[in-house]
Amino acid sequence: MLEAHHYLGSGPLCGAQLRYLVRSEHYGWIGGLSYSACARRVESRDEWIGWTEEARKRNHTFVINNSRYLIAPTVRVKCLASHVLAKCQTRLVDDGERVYKYRPVLLETYVERGRFSGSCYRAANWKYVGGTEGRGRKGTGATVKDVYVMPLQKKWQAVLCCCADGKVHVRQRVAQKEPRDWIEAELGGTKLGDARLTSRLLEMTGMFYDKPLANIPQACGSVSATKAAYRFLDNENVDWKAILQAHYEATEERVKENSLVLVAQDTTTLNYSTHPNTQGLGPIGTKSKKVRGLMVHDTMAFTESGTPLGLLNVQCWARDGIGSKHERHKKPIEEKESWKWVESYHAVSQVQKRCRNKSLLVVVADREADIHEVFAEQYNTPDGAQLLIRAERSRNRTVVDDKESCEFLWTKLEQQPVIGTREILIPPSEKRSARQAILMVRTVPVTLRPPMLKKNMPAVRVWAVLAQEVNPPIGIDGLEWMLLTTVAVKHEKDAYERLEWYARRWGIECYHRIIKSGCRVESRQLESARRLCNALAIDMIIAWRIHYLTTLGQETPDVPCTVYFSDSEWKALTTFANKVKEPPDLPPSLNDAVRLLGKLGGHLGRRGDGHPGSEVLWRGMSRLADIEVAYELYTT
Incomplete structure (x- = not known):
């Protein structure tokens, strides 16, 4: 089975080995797993364990590698892969002792990036500890893989780090040097298989x-x-x-x-x-x-x-x-x-x-996320993230009460009393101007029924919040939000808070404008989609950084600008923008620095102009890069 369906085949495997086939009463033979000796040296794994060189040589046999794992491609059962992993590891310890006369203490596996996501291991509570360096037995050029581990007993470190003197020696982690700038702090740990x-x-x-x-x-x-x-x-x-x-x-x-x-x-x-x-x-x-x-x-x-x-x-x-x-x-x-x-x-x-x-x-x-599968996933993941999703009216969602009577979601909410009104800022977009909207709010807990064609899915208990605009401007459709959330709404202030949370979603739309207009990703002229995606990854991180500056300057205006700007950047900025020869002794506040940067990008800074936006800031950053070079040449 592994030879036919696994991209690496069934082997060869190294050292001590255990193999399992997976059989289902309904589907027959559905998969297989192979375990073998662990890799001798993996920096991220060894650092996580705390291995000294002596302890690694002495105890590496207690670590077992899940070297092959396959669920037949014809079998599609939710959570099956993680369930099989959990079932297998309960047997593995006893089988290892029976066959090789010692009990394994730790499992490891390596998931190839770009080919697999490792979701079944994460769902089975395996721990991600880092990545490989992209070096195989034949040197560099191997694919980079994510490293996952699973302890098989509580005192695993006492076994793996025990040395010949009978004492546990745990290697201290090497202190990391301070990154020279935000780029190294953000991306210095990227694993691409080659430090170059x-x-x-x-x-x-x-x-x-x-x-x-x-x-x-x-x-x-x-x-x-x-x-x-x-x-x-x-x-x-x-x-x-x-x-x-x-x-x-x-x-x-x-x-x-x-x-x-x-x-x-x-x-x-x-x-x-x-x-x-x-x-x-x-x-x-x-x-x-x-x-x-x-x-x-x-x-x-x-x-x-x-x-x-x-x-x-x-x-x-x-x-x-x-x-x-x-x-x-x-x-x-x-x-x-x-x-x-x-x-x-x-x-x-x-x-x-x-x-x-x-x-x-x-x-x-x-509204596009208003599909029952998302709510069912949250229902089946009690320790997962919570949800706040705007409902799509055309889906005609139905809810049930304690008496199993059924009615449409919108009908249910519109029958509820108005608990109050809330004023909210609607930001500008291509189709509308910014405005303050007054919303009347209703709320009630409801149980969402699964769609007719998906009756095998669970009904999900959520809180619904309906907000409808009062007296919208003439010629403009009034704002209407039907929000479904798994976070409890017990009081009036909770409902208002959920509205404010949803309004923060506009931040990702602003981010998309920065990607397209600020980083101009659609103007990249490359020969393949793969190259475009590689460039896009860099541009997305840069766009986040620009977006971060735009909002940070408004949220924490009084902190020193060194939380964002390097010393050479703020000194070059202040001397050029203020037309002085020497920078101030102390760095300006973040708000002052952002306004100076906006000035470089064309922001006039008049009383009614507000805070510099993303567009003028990225224009200002383009100019600041050249100004910083000139400043460093002038001062050295």
Whole structure:
């Protein structure tokens, strides 16, 4: 079975080995697992264990590698893969002792990035401890893999770190040197299989960040640097998912610093129709428009006040074609684009589990996410993230009460009394101007029924909040939000708070404008979708950084600007903008620095102009990069 269906075949395996076949009463033989001796040296694993060189040589046999795992591709049962893993590891300890006369203490496995996500291991409570360096037995050039481990007993470290003197010696972690700038702090741990590729990534990110409006040759500044950038984007060991993985990990650290984190999901399209020679694109929009490009579904974490903490999940793909509605109904949810919402929720839930004692994560999404599978996933993941989703009226959702009577969701809410009114700011968009809207609010707990064709799914208890605009401007449709949340709404202030949470979702739409207009990702001229995705990963991190500055300056205006700007940046900025020869002795506040940067980008700073926006800030950053170079030449 492994030989026929596993991409690595059934072997060869090294050292002590155990093999299992998986059989179901209903499906017959459905899968197989192989275990073998562990890898001798893996830096991320050894550091996590705390192995000294002596302890590693003495005790490495107690670590068993799950070297092959397969569920037959014809079998599709939810949670089956993680269930089989859990069942197998309960047998593994006794079988290891029976066959090899010792009891395994720790399991390890290696998941190839770009090919698999490792979701079944995470669901089975395996722990991610880092990545490999991309070096195999034959040297560099091997694929980079994620490393997962699973302790098989509580005192595993006492066994694995025991030395010849009978004492436990745990290696102290090497102190990490201070990163030289935010780029190294964010991406310095990227695993691309070769340290030179990581260095090139940091260099390219710096060049793209200094000139966010420039194309690749303009940003690189020389023929040699441009050629190196194109080689990097085309390198088979460079994977956009690996680039973003380092950013995800940095985002998670920022998430842990906040007790409440709002995680917005949204989908956008990237139009590359002006580049007809680019390979690997797919249709976007309708058949009649014949527009080609890429689909991007991203998930960004925000503080309660709206400061973006970074991305937690990105999915990027090219459509094979635009199918008919009839064809889509025949497909299982895992094969539909709608699965993106479930996959993203699952990624956020993994972060929630790791932050369970520090942060509450609430996934916020628009009407497209109003599919029962998302609510069912949350229902089946009690320790996962919470949900706040705007309902789609055309879905005609129905709810049931304690007496099993059924009625439409909107009918149920419109029968409830108004608990109060709330004023909310509606930000500007391409189709509307900014305005203050007064909303009348109703709320009630409801139980969502699964759709008729999905009766096997659970009914889900949620709180519904209906907000309808009072006296909207003439000629403008009034705002109406039907919000469904798994976070309890027990009081009037809770309902108002959920409205404010949902309003933060606009932050991800602003982020998409920065990606397209600020980083100009749709102007990238590359030969393949894979190269575009590699460049997009860099641009998405830069766009987050610009968005972060825009909101941070408003949220914490009085902190020193050194929380964002380097010493050379703020000194160059203040001397140039204020037309003085020497910078001040102390750094200005973040608010003052942001306004000076906005001034470089064309922000006039008049009383009614408000805070500098993303567009003028990224223009200002393009100028600041050159000003900083001139300042350093002048002062050295």
